[in-house]
Amino acid sequence: MLQAIIKVTFLEGLRNKAVYGISLMAGLMMAFTVVLSGMILRDVGKVATDFTLSTATFASLLVVLFVGITILARDLERKTIYLALSRSVPRSRYLIARFLGLGLLQAFVIFLLLVASLVTLLLVKNMYASYFGTVSLGLVALAHLFVLVQMLLLTALSILFSMVASSPFVTFMLTTLAWLIGSSTQEVKMLIESAEPVRVSPVVKVLVTLAYYLFPNFTLFDLKATAAHGLSFSAGNAVFVLLYGLGYGVVVMSFAVLLFKRKELT
Amino acid sequence: MIVFEDVCKTFDLERSKKVPAVQGLSLRVASGEVFGCIGPNGAGKSTTIKMLLDLIRPDSGSITINGLPSQDEASRAKVGYLPENPYLYDFLTAHEYLKYSGRLSGLSASIIAERSSLLLEKLKLGQAENRCISGYSKGMQQRTAIAASLIHDPDLVVLDEPMSGLDPLGRKLVYDLIAELKQQGKTVFISSHVLTDIERLCDRVGIVVQGRLCHEGLVSDFEMPLEELFLHVVADAGEDEVK
Numbered sequence: 001m002l003q004a005i006i007k008v009t010f011l012e013g014l015r016n017k018a019v020y021g022i023s024l025m026a027g028l029m030m031a032f033t034v035v036l037s038g039m040i041l042r043d044v045g046k047v048a049t050d051f052t053l054s055t056a057t058f059a060s061l062l063v064v065l066f067v068g069i070t071i072l073a074r075d076l077e078r079k080t081i082y083l084a085l086s087r088s089v090p091r092s093r094y095l096i097a098r099f100l101g102l103g104l105l106q107a108f109v110i111f112l113l114l115v116a117s118l119v120t121l122l123l124v125k126n127m128y129a130s131y132f133g134t135v136s137l138g139l140v141a142l143a144h145l146f147v148l149v150q151m152l153l154l155t156a157l158s159i160l161f162s163m164v165a166s167s168p169f170v171t172f173m174l175t176t177l178a179w180l181i182g183s184s185t186q187e188v189k190m191l192i193e194s195a196e197p198v199r200v201s202p203v204v205k206v207l208v209t210l211a212y213y214l215f216p217n218f219t220l221f222d223l224k225a226t227a228a229h230g231l232s233f234s235a236g237n238a239v240f241v242l243l244y245g246l247g248y249g250v251v252v253m254s255f256a257v258l259l260f261k262r263k264e265l266t
Numbered sequence: 267m268i269v270f271e272d273v274c275k276t277f278d279l280e281r282s283k284k285v286p287a288v289q290g291l292s293l294r295v296a297s298g299e300v301f302g303c304i305g306p307n308g309a310g311k312s313t314t315i316k317m318l319l320d321l322i323r324p325d326s327g328s329i330t331i332n333g334l335p336s337q338d339e340a341s342r343a344k345v346g347y348l349p350e351n352p353y354l355y356d357f358l359t360a361h362e363y364l365k366y367s368g369r370l371s372g373l374s375a376s377i378i379a380e381r382s383s384l385l386l387e388k389l390k391l392g393q394a395e396n397r398c399i400s401g402y403s404k405g406m407q408q409r410t411a412i413a414a415s416l417i418h419d420p421d422l423v424v425l426d427e428p429m430s431g432l433d434p435l436g437r438k439l440v441y442d443l444i445a446e447l448k449q450q451g452k453t454v455f456i457s458s459h460v461l462t463d464i465e466r467l468c469d470r471v472g473i474v475v476q477g478r479l480c481h482e483g484l485v486s487d488f489e490m491p492l493e494e495l496f497l498h499v500v501a502d503a504g505e506d507e508v509k
Contacts, residue, residue, distance in 0.1 A: 004369030015357040053295060078353035083414060086319045086347035086424075087370045088339040265321040266277070 001089060002097045009101020018066045026113060030120045037124045045135040047125045050226040052117040053143050060151045063109050065172060068102045069158050073168035092257045099159060099253060106151045114144040134230040142222035147243035149245040150221040154179055156252040163259035182218040185211050216248050268295040270295055273311055273327035287313040300454040302468035305498060310477040311457040312350055315426050321349055346420035350427045356400035359411045363399060371418035385413040387425040389439055398494050404431040412440060422453045429460045465492040475503035484487035
């Protein structure tokens with residue numbers, strides 16, 4: 001039963017034209033990376049790594065915002081959800097299966113992006129070997145895994161928002177806001193902490209601290225600089241980040257399930 | 267058996283305006299009975315059905331299916347539901363959609379294959395089974411939804427406007443299918459505006475007006491045609507349009 005819902009969600013994503021558009025855009029950006037690499041004379045590897053990872057993050061973010069949100073919103077709006085819930089499918093299982101289906105779609109897309117990134121980097125390395133520098137392809141792969149965890153977290157948040165939002169547009173806005181806040185709170189917090197106490201209002205300080213602890217810290221998952229500069233990244237650190245993502249995701253999905261159980265499907 | 271006991275449901279609209287959708291509904295539908303729920307638009311028929319399937323919750327009262335509370339998922343294990351104006355996963359083919367529907371009820375691949383080919387054939391969808399539902403006409407989509415609601419051979423079939431969007435041929439197919447369900451001893455709960463079909467198919471009919479069950483009885487006991495009775499009941503209940 002769970003498998004059937006996961007499969008249908010995955011198929012719905014895969015047969016969505018937006019996925020093809022996003023893939024095409026990502027492909028073009030990867031190709032542009034090769035062209036761009038020919039225009040710079042030093043640190044080609046760093047620039048290419050940064051560019052491919054940014055493309056992967058951006059493309060998977062678009063999948064969450066334009067495919068993931070639409071799938072769940074359409075399910076609620078067009079009442080296709082009735083087929084499963086009028087049977088003996090518990091609401092909690094339905095929502096978790098939907099999440100896993102979207103996760104599978106993300107994993108598939110990110111796997112393709114990883115292949116495209118590696119092909120691009122190897123191509124650039126081959127073309128400009130003397131300017132390429134040191135780039136760890138293992139770290140590039142790990143960075144893609146972290147992008148996946150980031151997107152799973154964002155998907156969980158979008159599901160939570162869709163339980164309370166009055167329309168898919170509100171869900172879209174809230175999810176985008178969560179992404180922007182989660183990607184910047186660490187820097188803002190550090191900036192405020194390093195600033196002179198008189199220059200920052202205590203209210204702003206409290207708000208930033210609150211946002212820092214409330215929203216997921218997406219910066220933790222950003223391995224662009226580490227991979228591009230070939231820096232070391234310990235296994236312990238990786239496990240900590242993955243556990244953080246897992247813990248946060250479980251909490252968000254638990255809230256979403258609680259709300260979904262009480263939701264009136266009029 | 268379905269039992270509604272003093273069920274009430276009020277919807278909160280904007281600006282704290284409340285609309286009573288169902289008021290003090292008490293009703294029993296026996297196993298093997300074909301029950302027709304009729305009423306004007308907005309009378310509360312679909313709300314009643316959605317409460318039966320736990321898609322929305324009553325404010326008060328209780329609903330049970332075969333002795334189990336409707337909130338218990340187990341009560342819906344052998345229930346088939348056709349929603350009003352159903353939207354289907356139109357990126358799937360009818361074959362895939364029925365497979366999904368069967369899997370939701372835990373059916374094996376062989377049973378799904380057997381049941382889906384039988385239902386698709388009965389509903390004249392066999393030739394289109396491998397085409398995407400997005401390319402189907404409204405009537406074909408309605409018939410696909412009916413097939414999906416019956417794939418697991420349910421004991422209780424809840425049909426909300428089953429004839430909606432169907433041409434005369436489609437209506438005949440669905441009519442025959444419901445008659446077959448009746449012959450098989452299934453419990454059928456139908457909400458429809460097509461009173462002639464209700465009169466011919468149902469054992470018992472309930473007329474709902476403004477959220478209240480205003481009349482209920484065996485079709486065989488009616489002393490006038492259902493349409494006439496319906497208009498009388500609705501007028502008595504204070505529906506201005508009929509008066």
